[in-house]
Amino acid sequence: MxxxxxxxxxxxxxxxxxxxxxxxxxxxxxxxxxxxxxxxxxxxxxxxxxxxxxxxxxxxxxxxxxxxxxxxxxxxxxxxxxxxxxxxxxxxxxxxDHSVLMERLKKLRVWYEPLGSNLQTFKTNPMVDKSFECIACGLCDASCPVFLTNQDFGGPMSFLRIYKLTQDPRHSKREDSLLRVKDGHLQLCTHCKNCSMVCPLGLMPESIIKFEEAELIKKGLISQNLSNSFDFF
The missing domain is CATH 3.10.20.30 (Beta-grasp domain)
Structure with missing residues (x-):
C-alpha cells in the first residue's frame, strides 16, 4: 500500500x-x-x-x-x-543529543557503590525489577511536561533507574541515593503518566516516582505534592 x-x-x-x-x-x-x-x-x-x-x-x-x-x-x-x-x-x-540524558544520570549519581563485604543476591520486588530493566531510551523524558519549565528536574528516566539503588542492600549509599532523588526535585512531577504511557517496555516510571515520593514524605524530606496533574497524550 x-x-x-x-x-x-x-x-x-x-x-x-x-x-x-x-x-x-x-x-x-x-x-x-x-x-x-x-x-x-x-x-x-x-x-x-x-x-x-x-x-x-x-x-x-x-x-x-x-x-x-x-x-x-x-x-x-x-x-x-x-x-x-x-x-x-x-x-x-x-x-x-543523548548526552543530556547521561548528564542527568551523573547528576543523581545513578551507579553502584558496593559494600566492603560480598553480598551476592537480594530479594527483589516487581518495581525494583522494572528499575533494572530500563534501556535508557529517553522516551519518558521526551514526553515529560516538567522540562518545559524546569531543566533542573531529574526526569522520569533517572528516577526510574535510581530506584533500585535505594532498595538494593548491595549498594553502600542507599540513603544518599534517596537524598539525591530529593535533590532532583522529584516533587515537581505532575503525575500526568505520560512517561508510563510511552515507555516501550511498560516499566511504569510514574508508579516508581510515586514510591520514591512516598518514601521521601515518610522521612519528612518533602511535603505532600498537591499540584494538579495534566496529560499530553
Whole structure:
C-alpha cells in the first residue's frame, strides 16, 4: 500500500512529504531506511539493534515518542508524521543529543557503590525489577511536561533507574541515593503518566516516582505534592 509520510528536516525547518510503498508489518525504522536509500541519502537518524533493546532509535511519530524499530505501520493513523524527540537538543534531522540524558544520570549519581563485604543476591520486588530493566531510551523524558519549565528536574528516566539503588542492600549509599532523588526535585512531577504511557517496555516510571515520593514524605524530606496533574497524550 502507498502511505504518505511527513518527515521533519531541521536544516530546512520544514516537513517534507513522501509517498512510500509499505506493508502493515513494516516498522517506522523501515520507513526511514526506505527514505534514506531511495529518496534522500542526506537523511540522518539513529538505529542499532532493530530489536527494541538498545533504545537508540527513539523518534516522535504522530506526536507520540516511540522506538522506530518497534512501531509498525499498521498500528498508525495515516499520514505518518515523524519528528525528533522533544526536550532534547536536535543535532540533525531525527538525531537528538543523548548526552543530556547521561548528564542527568551523573547528576543523581545513578551507579553502584558496593559494600566492603560480598553480598551476592537480594530479594527483589516487581518495581525494583522494572528499575533494572530500563534501556535508557529517553522516551519518558521526551514526553515529560516538567522540562518545559524546569531543566533542573531529574526526569522520569533517572528516577526510574535510581530506584533500585535505594532498595538494593548491595549498594553502600542507599540513603544518599534517596537524598539525591530529593535533590532532583522529584516533587515537581505532575503525575500526568505520560512517561508510563510511552515507555516501550511498560516499566511504569510514574508508579516508581510515586514510591520514591512516598518514601521521601515518610522521612519528612518533602511535603505532600498537591499540584494538579495534566496529560499530553
Amino acid at each position: 502507498l502511505i504518505r509520510v511527513k518527515l521533519y528536516r531541521n536544516h530546512e525547518s520544514l516537513f517534507k512529504e513522501f509517498d512510500v510503498a509499505l506493508e502493515p508489518n513494516h516498522t517506522v525504522l523501515d520507513i526511514l531506511y526506505t527514505l534514506k536509500e531511495n529518496y534522500d541519502p542526506t537523511l540522518s537518524f539513529r538505529s542499532m539493534c532493530r530489536a527494541g533493546i538498545c533504545g537508540t532509535c527513539g523518534v516522535k511519530v504522530n506526536s507520540k515518542p516511540v522506538l522506530a524499530c518497534k512501531t509498525k505501520v499498521g498500528e498508525l493513523e495515516h499520514p505518518i508524521t515523524i519528528e525528533p524527540l522533544d526536550n532534547l537538543p536536535i543535532i540533525k534531522d531525527l538525531v537528538v
